[in-house]
Amino acid sequence: MKFKSVVIAVTAASAMALLGAPAASAAPTGGIDGGCKATASLDKLGRPTATSRCSGRFPSGAAHRAVITCDIVQGAREHVVRRTFRSDWATTGSAVSVGCGFKAFLVGSSSEVKGA
Template structure:
């Protein structure tokens, strides 16, 4: 990914989040009977967050979680560190949410399913 396309992607996410629309959504993950979908958005303070929701039928005991990858600016010299955050495993009937901190920029996101 080129630097200019990263800026365009960040600008698009910012514009969509300001309008209140979901910014993006990842490909569904899951088994043959159901799927989990991750949606990226920004909270009211401008930090990226991801919500994972499941639909369909899953085996008993199946769980899912949201995963977000962020570039975080740190230190006095403002170097960039890439971090991956994962929510706790939750049952497929409820949603999972995870977010990045301040001075963070969205790089990628997904939903993970176990037991399906």
Template sequence: MRWGKKIAAMSLTVMMGAVGTGLLAAAPAQAAGKYTCKATASMDKLGRPNASSVCKAGGGKAVAKHRVVIKCDQVQGAREQVMTWTLYGSWVGPGQKSTVRCGTKNFLRGFSVQTK
């Protein structure tokens, strides 16, 4: 299987204001500029899902900090119980990249950007 191509085909650009972004508390316009944020997902060489987010200048909303959120599914036990883990990247300023990675034997469930 070519996971890279499947993830690239399924990659989702999450714009600020989209459903499911969670924390969209906008900072005052004087404290932060206008930015457009997006999240992307990929697979590393070992098959682990990675997600990253970046906010670039241009139209959009006022952003002081952002981080990426990734949801990973892991199959556990003889009965194959599915556990969902939510992992958060570090809070970084606009123009910087926030990244987070699921562990081994995990499957990508979803990803998004949180801002404040």
């Protein structure tokens, strides 16, 4: 049963994130003091969410967004589909977050920067 092994592996990865394992983060881009950091967590209802925060100096007009990748269980036969969600672009001084829905398991998170 391939489905059971995938669910077990993804559940274990989600549990590691809850126990404080380091979350994925984006490396600072060249020439910028600081950078953007993405953290993944679960909300009150157990859905995975990713939050992106930027610190340091960025050029005027720079923007960032949070990216999250989840395995989502769909349909009557419960097949697994991998989806990537992105938040709206925001200025580098503010935090942004994006999340997956129910029956979703965290695969990874990151942040993207444009205009830097």
